[in-house]
Amino acid sequence: MASSKILNLRTPIVIASGPGGFGEYLNVSSIDWSVVGAYTLKTITLNPKVGNKPPRIYAFDSFMINRIGLENPGFEGLKRVIESGELDEITTKVPAILSLGGDSFEEYVEITKLVKPYLQKFIAIEYNFSCPNVHHGGLSIMSDRDEWRRLLKEIRRETDAFIIAKLGIESGFIEQMAKIVALEGWDGVTVINTIRGLMVNTEGQVILGGLSGLALYPLALRAVYEVRRALPDIFIIASGGIYKPYQAKEMLNFGANAVSIGSALFQNEDVINEIGREFVNNTNK
Amino acid sequence: MVNLSTESNGKKHYNVYHIAKKSIREITENTYLITFDEDISFLPGQFCMINVDGAGLTRKPFTLGRIKNRELAISIKISGKGSDYIVKTNNKLNVLAPLGKSFLPQNQNGAILVAPSCLAEGIHLSQHFNAPLFVASKTELNKEIIDEFQINLTLGNDGYLRLLRDLNEANFDWIFVSGSKVMEELAVRNMPNKVVYVSLNEYMACGIGACKGCAVETSHGIKHVCTDGPVFRGDEIWQVQRY
Numbered sequence: 001m002a003s004s005k006i007l008n009l010r011t012p013i014v015i016a017s018g019p020g021g022f023g024e025y026l027n028v029s030s031i032d033w034s035v036v037g038a039y040t041l042k043t044i045t046l047n048p049k050v051g052n053k054p055p056r057i058y059a060f061d062s063f064m065i066n067r068i069g070l071e072n073p074g075f076e077g078l079k080r081v082i083e084s085g086e087l088d089e090i091t092t093k094v095p096a097i098l099s100l101g102g103d104s105f106e107e108y109v110e111i112t113k114l115v116k117p118y119l120q121k122f123i124a125i126e127y128n129f130s131c132p133n134v135h136h137g138g139l140s141i142m143s144d145r146d147e148w149r150r151l152l153k154e155i156r157r158e159t160d161a162f163i164i165a166k167l168g169i170e171s172g173f174i175e176q177m178a179k180i181v182a183l184e185g186w187d188g189v190t191v192i193n194t195i196r197g198l199m200v201n202t203e204g205q206v207i208l209g210g211l212s213g214l215a216l217y218p219l220a221l222r223a224v225y226e227v228r229r230a231l232p233d234i235f236i237i238a239s240g241g242i243y244k245p246y247q248a249k250e251m252l253n254f255g256a257n258a259v260s261i262g263s264a265l266f267q268n269e270d271v272i273n274e275i276g277r278e279f280v281n282n283t284n285k
Numbered sequence: 286m287v288n289l290s291t292e293s294n295g296k297k298h299y300n301v302y303h304i305a306k307k308s309i310r311e312i313t314e315n316t317y318l319i320t321f322d323e324d325i326s327f328l329p330g331q332f333c334m335i336n337v338d339g340a341g342l343t344r345k346p347f348t349l350g351r352i353k354n355r356e357l358a359i360s361i362k363i364s365g366k367g368s369d370y371i372v373k374t375n376n377k378l379n380v381l382a383p384l385g386k387s388f389l390p391q392n393q394n395g396a397i398l399v400a401p402s403c404l405a406e407g408i409h410l411s412q413h414f415n416a417p418l419f420v421a422s423k424t425e426l427n428k429e430i431i432d433e434f435q436i437n438l439t440l441g442n443d444g445y446l447r448l449l450r451d452l453n454e455a456n457f458d459w460i461f462v463s464g465s466k467v468m469e470e471l472a473v474r475n476m477p478n479k480v481v482y483v484s485l486n487e488y489m490a491c492g493i494g495a496c497k498g499c500a501v502e503t504s505h506g507i508k509h510v511c512t513d514g515p516v517f518r519g520d521e522i523w524q525v526q527r528y
Contacts, residue, residue, distance in 0.1 A: 021495025028381070028493065030301040042497075050507050057490050057498030059342045061366065064490070071497045071507070201488065202364075203466075213342050266343040266490040268336050268379060270301070 003187040007124055007162050007235055009037030009095070009258055011279055013248070013272065016239055016262030017043055017099035017126060017166070018068070022081075023090040028269055033093045035276025037258060040097040041090075043128045046107040046114075048074035058201045059213065064263060065199045067209030070101055070128075075114050082118050091121060097164075101128040102141070105151050112158045125161050126237075130168030130193035139193075142171040145180075152184035164188035164237065170195060174223045175230035188235030190260060191223040192216070212263045217241030221254060228255025243271060245278035299384065299493055300325075303377040307356070313424045316362040316401045317372055324357050325349065325380065329413050330388025330406075330484065330516045333359070334492035336379035337367035343490045344381060345371065348463065348515065350405030353412070362402035384492045388461065388482065388516040390414065396457045398448075398472065400464030401426060406484065408434050410461060419452070421445045421468065449475040462519070473519030481519035485510045 015025065017040040025031060026039075051071030058065055073080075081087050090096050098115065102108035108127065115125070129148070130139050142148045155163065165181040167174055169192050178189045194210025201207060220240025227236055238256035242248055243264040251259045264271045304323040312318050325333070327349045334344035345367045347359040363369050371378065388410070398419040399407030411418035411434075419437045420426065426438055439448045445468070452460055453476040462472040463484035473481045487510040489499035494512035501508055503521040508514065519525070 019491070019496055021491070021493075021497070024297075024491070024493045024495035027297045028299045028301065042495075051497060051500060054500045054502065055488060056500050057496065058488055059490070061341065064342050066490075066496070066498060068497045068500075071500070263342065263490070266496070267341070268344070269381075270379075 003182075003185055003234075005162060005187045005235070007038075007188065007257070009123075011035050011037040011276060012252060012256075012258040013037050013275055013279065014097070014237055014258050014260045015039040015094075015265075015272075016260040017041060017097075017128065018066075019262040019265050023096075025265060025269060026090060026093060030273070031269055032273050032276060035280060036094050036272060038095045038097045038123060039090060040099050040126055040260070042072055043070050043099040043101040044072050044075060044078045044111070045070060045101045045103065046075055046111045047103075048072065048077060055201060055203075055205055055207055056209075058199050058207050059266075060199070063197070063211055063213040063215035064266075065197050065207050065209040065211050066194070067207060075111055078115070079118070082121060087121055095123045096121065097124045097126050098122040099126045099128055099166075105141070105147060105154075108141070108151055109154050109158065112155050116159065119159070119161050123162065124164055124188070125159070126164040126166050126190055127155065128166050128193075130166050130171070139168055139170060142177070145172075149180055149184065152181060152186060156185045162187045162235075164190055164235070166190040166193055166239075168193040168195065169219060169223060173226070175226040178227040178231055178234065182231050182234050186234075188237065188257075189227060190237040190239050191227055192220050192240045195219070212240070214241050214243055217243075217247060221247075221251060224251055224256045225254045242275075243267065245275045248275045249278070297493070299381055302380045302382060304357070304380055305377045309372065310430065311427055312360060312401045312404055312430055313422055313426050316360065316404075318352075318358060318360050318404055318430065319372070320352060321357045325382050327383035328387030329410055331383040331385050332492075332515055333380050333382035333384060334489075335359075335371055336381075337370045338374070338376070340370040341365075341367035344492060346384075346486065346489055346492060346511075346515075348403060348406035348484060349383065350407070350409035351412070352405070352408060358405040358408070360402055360405040381492060385511055385515045386513070388484075390459050390461070390482065391480070392458055394457055395459040395461060396452060396455070398452070398460055398462045398464075400468055403463035403484070404430075404434075406463055416457075416461075419448060421448060421464065445471070446475065452476055453478045461516075469519065470523050473523045473525060477525050482516050483519045483522060484515045485517060485522070486515070
């Protein structure tokens with residue numbers, strides 16, 4: 001049955017997996033990391049991925065599309081930075097959430113087993129079940145509902161970590177998907193991921209990718225609302241189009257336990273400080 | 286941050302500056318040279334990302350330059366709401382810098398070739414490396430700017446191709462080119478005798494190596510303009526037939 005574990009974050013602000021990369025924003029001197037609850041690393045898969053061919057990203061006024069394709073160095077790359085102590089450069093400043101993905105059932109299970117010795121470095125694992133930019137795994141792993149459910153069960157059996165499923169809205173009603181996650185004993189959900197979209201850039205190139213940005217906000221808010229209505233106890237990280245403090249507050253009001261800041265970092269990473277100040281001020285009142 | 290990227294980024298430190306525009310001069314139609322009151326420390330070839338307030342979801346990248354080796358400058362072509370905001374706003378600009386690797390040519394015997402939209406970088410590199418400055422433009426340039434910065438101006442497509450042929454035979458070891466992708470590709474393909482460096486301008490979102498959006502295919506695999514570049518050897522990007 002659903003876990004009622006709580007992820008104890010020092011603040012309810014989380015850096016989203018993907019836009020935050022592998023900690024690069026820690027190099028930006030203007031960010032006050034004391035207001036950030038956790039930094040979710042970019043998704044790691046069992047084997048390295050070089051990502052998709054360029055062009056990979058394009059933006060208009062209220063939305064952007066990316067097709068990065070989960071570029072990452074694979075488990076061996078992760079192991080290298082953990083064992084060399086480089087990861088500690090992040091975790092001494094802000095707690096980290098590990099994001100894992102895979103191209104198949106077996107890969108998700110395999111990487112879950114491999115990361116076990118390193119879990120004390122992370123406060124949670126987020127599983128990416130919703131990347132729209134890879135042909136296998138990601139969003140497509142959920143297309144066979146029975147297999148996905150078996151995968152959730154298998155991962156839960158393999159690990160005692162605080163595990164979070166990152167869900168999109170293209171694989172069925174999100175509250176139904178979240179119920180399955182909860183029934184398999186998982187601890188949380190991140191809602192939502194990018195949604196498949198299409199843009200043509202100034203060079204006339206068609207970009208098929210995941211849509212993010214401001215335009216995602218009402219969809220993400222509705223998703224949080226629906227999941228919370230269906231599941232009073234599950235831990236929810238709200239993700240999608242949060243650019244302003246009022247949006248972060250609204251997400252929490254509609255049932256999120258934390259808010260994830262992603263593409264807003266690209267416009268101005270000061271969004272973290274702005275939202276952080278808002279929460280700190282409210283807490284002190 | 287940590288080395289989970291394809292290439293090691295080394296230790297990086299990025300600052301956010303709030304800087305006021307000092308002067309705006311028209312270079313050619315819709316294209317401007319902007320100088321600033323404040324300074325930002327950077328190396329030749331590096332760039333910055335400028336916030337456009339509500340006029341776009343991402344900061345916009347600009348190569349950094351100096352006028353007379355002192356005054357911080359960028360050049361900019363108005364091509365949308367973001368660049369329009371940067372030229373017209375009276376507010377201080379929010380600038381993330383310095384970004385990317387510096388440009389280190391093999392020797393001082395080179396030439397600089399830029400489009401008007403990359404003039405600030407061109408002036409800076411020309412003065413820094415004591416190299417002649419060529420500007421290839423579709424439209425006439427402001428005469429004062431031509432005289433002040435000793436620009437060798439070439440107009441139109443045919444003129445540009447003639448210039449490339451001339452430079453290919455000239456006594457330079459390398460040519461630095463910064464402009465549109467088409468302009469850079471033509472330069473690489475038409476100057477097979479030279480080492481051609483190109484400053485790429487792939488669409489980017491973060492500018493610091495996090496998002497992996499500004500990937501380019503090179504002869505050494507996928508690279509990222511923001512952390513591996515922005516300056517690359519042209520023959521890493523486009524195949525060159527050498528004779």
